[in-house]
Amino acid sequence: MEKYESKVFQHGTLGMLVPGLFNGTMTIEDLLKHGDWGIGTASGLDGEMIVLDHTPYLAQSNGEIRVLKAEEKVPFATVHFEQIKDKFTARNLTKKELEEHILKTYPYKNVFFAVKIVGKFSAVKTRVVEKQTRPYKPLLAVANEQAVFEKSDVSGTVIGYFAPKMFQGMAAPGFHLHFLADDKSIGGHLLNFDVSEATVYLQPFTTIDQHLPLDNQEFLDKDLDIADMHDQIKKAEG
Ligand SMILES: [Zn+2]
Known part of the structure; x- marks a missing residue:
């Protein structure tokens, strides 16, 4: 058997969003050359992206879900x-129970891995950030202006990642999951969910491609040495 190797690609880092670097720096067309499942946000933090089998959906704060165009740009995506x-x-598990089960059963606490959950959920609660305009506020201020959506008995797909604690800043440590209902009635960044019955798929990564926007002057000029960055990430993403 060939040795297992698997790669995840990330454009931008979570740490760039903390001081308000929200403008898109990579096109959807370029992003999808590096993967066809994933999550992210749109330029100006205009919603929560859910990439399912090569289709980049965007859940927006008005509750609408649309497909991003090839030329639209993202500031942060994996x-x-x-x-x-x-x-x-998985049957009848809360978000917390499922996450604990994964970390207890599989030896992945020190690696990045993808999580996909397909099936029926008795409850889902998502949040969607609101589109920002310049001058951009810090991420923490934006996180307090989110729209929250809830639905019970819904079929759909959870997609996202686990990041080990030591990579905080590059990503939010722990699970970062997005959701899209099959009927597109609800989507966004998952705050909570209860699985009624679903299949859970895991994909650990041996390699991380961390891509940065070297052609973006604003990113190059910004002082990202923020003393309480980890604290701000915890508050904004928690
Ligand atoms: Zn998210």
């Missing part, structure tokens, strides 16, 4: 090509 390593069925 994608991968699917190469499932582990699969199990």
Whole structure:
């Protein structure tokens, strides 16, 4: 058997969003060359992106869900090509129970891995950030202006990633999951969910491609040495 190798690609870092670097720096067309499943946000923090099988959906704060165009840009996104390593069925579990089960059962606490959950959810609660205009506020101020959506008994797909604590700043440590309902009635960044019955797929990564916007002067000029950055990430993403 060939040795297992799998790669995740990230454009931008979470730490760039903290001081308000919200403008898109990579096109959807370029992003999707690096993966066809993933999550992110749109330029100006205009919603929560959910990439499912090469289709980049955007959940917006007005509740609408649309497909991003090839030329639209993202400031921060993570994608991968699917190469499932582990699969199990989950029944009647809360978000917390499921996350604990994954970390207890699989030896992935020190690596990045993708999580995909497909099935029925008795409850989902999502948040969607509101589109920002210049001058951009810090991420923490924006996180307090989010729209929250809730739905019970909904079929859909959860997609997202686990990041180990030591990579805080590059990503939010722990699970960062987005959701899209099959009927597109609800989507966004998952605050909570209860699985009624679903299949859970895991994909650990041996390699991380961290891509930065070297052609973006605003990013190059910004002082990202923020003393309480980790604290701000925890508050904004928690
Ligand atoms: Zn998110």
